[in-house]
Amino acid sequence: xxxxxxxxxxxRLAIERWLLGQGDDQSGDGSPLVLISDTAHGPRVTAATRAxxxxxxxxxxxxxxxxxxxxxxAVAPADPxxxxxxxxxxxxxxxxxGPWSALDPPDGLVVDVSGAAxxxxxxxxxxxxxxxxxAARGLSTRLAIAPTAGAAWxxxxxxxxxxxxxxxxxxxxLPVAALRLxxxxxxxxxxxxxxxxxxxxxxxxxxxARRFRSAHAPAANPLIRMDQLAGRVPEPLLPVVxxxxxxxxxxxxxxxxxxxxxxxxxxxxxxxxxxxxxGRALGARRLELALWKVDGEVVAxxxxxxxxxxxxxxxxxxxxxxxxxxxxxxxIELARLRAAWIEPLPLAQKDFEASAERQGTxxxxxxxxxxVRLGEGAIRRPVLHASHVPERAQRxxxxxxxxxxxxxSLAFHARPLKLLDRAxxxxxxxxxxxxxxxxxxxxxxxxxxxxxxxxxxxxxxWWRERSxxxxxxxxxVEDGExxxxxxxxxxxxxxxxxGTPDWYLQGLFG
Amino acid sequence: MVPTPTxxxxxxxxxxxxxxxxxxxxxxxxxxxxxxxxxxxEVFAASSEGGGAALALALVLDRMAxxxxxxxxxxxxxxxxxxxxxxxALRLTGRPYRPGLPPALRHRLxxxxxxxxxxxxxxxxEGLRCRDLAFVIGEVAGNPRALDFTASRRLSLAxxxxxxxxxLVRLDARPDLSAARQRWQARAVPSLPPRWNxxxxxxxxxxxxxxxxxxxxxxxxxxxxxxxxxLAHRDAPEPALQTxx
Numbered sequence: 001x002x003x004x005x006x007x008x009x010x011x012r013l014a015i016e017r018w019l020l021g022q023g024d025d026q027s028g029d030g031s032p033l034v035l036i037s038d039t040a041h042g043p044r045v046t047a048a049t050r051a052x053x054x055x056x057x058x059x060x061x062x063x064x065x066x067x068x069x070x071x072x073x074a075v076a077p078a079d080p081x082x083x084x085x086x087x088x089x090x091x092x093x094x095x096x097x098g099p100w101s102a103l104d105p106p107d108g109l110v111v112d113v114s115g116a117a118x119x120x121x122x123x124x125x126x127x128x129x130x131x132x133x134x135a136a137r138g139l140s141t142r143l144a145i146a147p148t149a150g151a152a153w154x155x156x157x158x159x160x161x162x163x164x165x166x167x168x169x170x171x172x173x174l175p176v177a178a179l180r181l182x183x184x185x186x187x188x189x190x191x192x193x194x195x196x197x198x199x200x201x202x203x204x205x206x207x208x209a210r211r212f213r214s215a216h217a218p219a220a221n222p223l224i225r226m227d228q229l230a231g232r233v234p235e236p237l238l239p240v241v242x243x244x245x246x247x248x249x250x251x252x253x254x255x256x257x258x259x260x261x262x263x264x265x266x267x268x269x270x271x272x273x274x275x276x277x278x279g280r281a282l283g284a285r286r287l288e289l290a291l292w293k294v295d296g297e298v299v300a301x302x303x304x305x306x307x308x309x310x311x312x313x314x315x316x317x318x319x320x321x322x323x324x325x326x327x328x329x330x331x332i333e334l335a336r337l338r339a340a341w342i343e344p345l346p347l348a349q350k351d352f353e354a355s356a357e358r359q360g361t362x363x364x365x366x367x368x369x370x371x372v373r374l375g376e377g378a379i380r381r382p383v384l385h386a387s388h389v390p391e392r393a394q395r396x397x398x399x400x401x402x403x404x405x406x407x408x409s410l411a412f413h414a415r416p417l418k419l420l421d422r423a424x425x426x427x428x429x430x431x432x433x434x435x436x437x438x439x440x441x442x443x444x445x446x447x448x449x450x451x452x453x454x455x456x457x458x459x460x461x462w463w464r465e466r467s468x469x470x471x472x473x474x475x476x477v478e479d480g481e482x483x484x485x486x487x488x489x490x491x492x493x494x495x496x497x498x499g500t501p502d503w504y505l506q507g508l509f510g
Numbered sequence: 511m512v513p514t515p516t517x518x519x520x521x522x523x524x525x526x527x528x529x530x531x532x533x534x535x536x537x538x539x540x541x542x543x544x545x546x547x548x549x550x551x552e553v554f555a556a557s558s559e560g561g562g563a564a565l566a567l568a569l570v571l572d573r574m575a576x577x578x579x580x581x582x583x584x585x586x587x588x589x590x591x592x593x594x595x596x597x598x599a600l601r602l603t604g605r606p607y608r609p610g611l612p613p614a615l616r617h618r619l620x621x622x623x624x625x626x627x628x629x630x631x632x633x634x635x636e637g638l639r640c641r642d643l644a645f646v647i648g649e650v651a652g653n654p655r656a657l658d659f660t661a662s663r664r665l666s667l668a669x670x671x672x673x674x675x676x677x678l679v680r681l682d683a684r685p686d687l688s689a690a691r692q693r694w695q696a697r698a699v700p701s702l703p704p705r706w707n708x709x710x711x712x713x714x715x716x717x718x719x720x721x722x723x724x725x726x727x728x729x730x731x732x733x734x735x736x737x738x739x740x741l742a743h744r745d746a747p748e749p750a751l752q753t754x755x
Contacts, residue, residue: 360641360672363590363620369636370622378623382608394608399590399620415610417560417567418603445558450700453710478711482698483559507610508603510564510714 002167003231004117006097007152008109008130009142010090014047014083018076020138032070035078036063046078080106091240097130102149102237108156110149110237117145127162149237150229154178154197171229172198179225185215189222200226246282247338248272255294255331262291262323262332267316269337274312283308283345289319291326292334299326306371306400307364308343314365318372367399384409389461390474390506391419413456414476416486416507423504426487430503433493437475440487442505447479455489470497476509484509540726542733542741545576548724549669550662550676551692557602557681561698563649565716566677567612568733569694570645572741573675589644591615592637594622596630598651599681618644627654631661638668638676646674651681663689685721693722699732702744 010016014035032052036043043063055070066073084105091101091109097120098113113126120126127143134141144155145164151171155163158178165171171178174197176189194200200208200222208223215221218228218235227233248269256262266289277284285308291299301322309315361369370379380396384406387393393409409415428440436452454475470491478484486507491497540546551569555562574587593606600623608616622637624630627650637646646669650657662678666689669676678690685693696719701712715734720726736742 360639360674361636363640363642366636366640366642367620370633373632374622374624374629378625378629379620380623381620382606384608390607396621403617409609413609416607417564417610418605419607419610420604421600443558451703451709451711453707476711478701480700482700482715483561484698484701484711484714507607508560509610509711510560510567 002114002147003112004114004123004145004147005149005152006111006113006126006130007104007144007146007149007156008094008111008134009153009156010087010107010109010134010139011142012047012140013087013107014078014080015049016139017083017086018047018079019049031074032057032072033074033076034063034066035076037078037080043075046080083107088240092242094130095240097126100239102239104153108153110152113145123164124162127164131162148229148231149235150180150225151231153180154229167231170198172196172201176200176222179222179229180219181222181225182219185212185220185222197226197229245339245342246273246276246280246284247336248276249334249336252333252335255333257328257331259323262326262328262335263316263320265335266319266323267312269335270312270316270319273315273337273339274310277310277339277342277345278347281344281347282339282342283310284315284339284341285343286339286341287315287319288338288340290336290338291332292336293328293332294330297329299332301326302340303372304341305364306367306398308345309364309368310345311365314368318368321372364400387461388458390415390458391423392461394419414453414509416484417510419507420505423488423506426503426505428487428489428503430489434473434489437477437487437489437503440477440503440505442485447477447483447485449477450480451478452476458488468497470495470501474506539729540720540723540731542572542731542743543576545573545578546725548573548675548691549673550666550678550690551694552678552680552688552690553694553696554680554683554685555696557599557651559698560603561696561714561716562679562681563603563606563647564714565694565696565718565733566647566679567615568714568735568741570647570675570677571612571614574644575740587644588618589642590618590620591644592620592622592633592640592646593649594624594630594633594637594646595649596624596627596651596654599649599679602651602681603649626656628656631656631665634665634676634678635668638665638674639672640674641672643674646676648676648678649681650678651683653683653686659687659689662687666690690722691724692720692726695719695721702734 018035019029029050031049032055033049034045034052034057035047037046045057045059045061045063045066047059048057052073055073057066057070057073063075087103087105087109091103094101094109094111098111098116101109101111104110117123117126120129123145127145130143131141142156142161144152144159146152146155147167151165154171154174155165158174176194176197177186178197212221212223218224224233228235250265250269256265285305287303289301301319303318303322305318367379379399381399382394383397383403385393385395386406397403424442426440426442428437430437437449439446439448452475455473457471457473459471460469472488472490474486474488476484477487485505486509487503487505489501489503491501493500553562553566606619606621608619611619622633624633630648630650634646634648637643665676697717699715699717701715704710704712713735715732718733719730721728731743733741733743
């Protein structure tokens, strides 16, 4: 079945939203007013009321120029993010006409109405219904239905209002601007004398392909846009899906001031949340708890867990540690728990905490408990990193993060069991300039070197460090008592990067 | 109703209590490569060497190798293991370095950097309660007030309840009261010369003194990693080596 796409263009979305926000429907349209946004060259007009347009204000003009034309014009700041928010809500609302809808920012919507028009009594009735309902919301619209999103957009912006086209109908009379091209490309086409879509179809295809061979973005290449218009190339649109985060709350008869009661409320909230999540086969990764006090102050606490969970006792226990410093003041009268980040979690066996007593906890639960008590960064896992400098060859990541596959370190490299966080300077007696170390002093003790192996020369990473960084000559040494260390000489004497090289102790062997 | 007296034969099936003292039949000498069921051990070592943690890891690996394999399980045990360090231990002897860890354990390490000994003890106990951990290594410097007999008894009970072995490395510590089942004093000794370069340090070797154990007489061993990676002991220390000339 042929696709049918409804394009909704709200040409005066920004100004109409501002007028609706002021409370008066259309009376404000009669007074000259512009919405402005700040740019690097000063305030610039983004939208204007009808009276403002009549006074000469146009979107894109500098405010100073508008003031010269109409000195009494009023000014209000534009709110593009608010407009986008309204558009998102409209997109969800527009799913009344079709199964899915997509945004066409900054001021358009696209709804797929394939096979849905008969529910409204045909496509004309559907268009009339859409126009009536949008007008009831105080929005002026231009609508069109076409087999492709590109054609519907073109008709809504440049065709007759309420137009419908069938597959095979010609769109040649429309201007080339209906192709959704960049202004620079439109300028090029205008200079070439190609003003209508029909002019472009008259040009040989390979000539156009040669002219725009380096433009790969659809908005820069008229060929791609024409193919999208005719449906020869698929144009995927990102549908808007409403995702509501689960939310539970408890209004309390009496404000509570005691910790025991708060813990009980928290348990109830977590149990409610667990029930909601279980019904939707979800688990929470981040939970936000908000406590409203009698005096209007809100205490917020946030909890993140390492793996999706809907275990009420586990979550309540984790939250309880975060409530130690809550000052109840005159009492808490409303508690609300919201799962801000949810992930799919298949249904599984319940009774997690009781079985933990008998069979032990899982690794994720253990890590959650530890990170709540010890802090986020305290529990980590070493992973290999592609570097030959010893302290950069290992990195620390969160314990349950998936690790990238890396080449293991080479087996013939003897590496110490432990690495000091910062290599400690040592005083070394050695055969100058680059002989084996004989004796060194570390933390006040003198170590006689009985055996040594080296040097293993490790050069600095020249592609990320300065050219003055010195190389390192590593030695594995064992002292008279059998203690084994990893020490290095930082630089060579006479390498032109400093004076006599220093020695450092970096690691301890087992 | 008068309860019937228990016949003496009811006690006949009870197993004998384990013999206390060195003369009992259970009190066999400690040997590497055998599983004696120890779930809580302590290794005392100086902070100027990495030998304590290395010996603890070697003892853990030795026990894991000696455990009878489960006939049902057909994949090797790849559970993670926990290494808890308090801030002082971290500062004195550094962090674990993955390329230097035993190859069988490298990819499974989860490291906990605790700020205080209390936090380290909390982390150790949580680790012992976790069924997804193969074993737990702790490293605590000195004799903190929090690590008293009660705390070590708690750890010992948690280890036995959940069957997760715990080896606690005590850096620069006095051997105070503890509920650990085995207590070792470890010190590095000169290693055996490796095969291809006699001047290079060899495989790690320790002088390990078992000074308190539940089911073994005290003793002293020179332990090292044998060629097959297992723990082995040699009878006499190496002759003193000449200084490099």
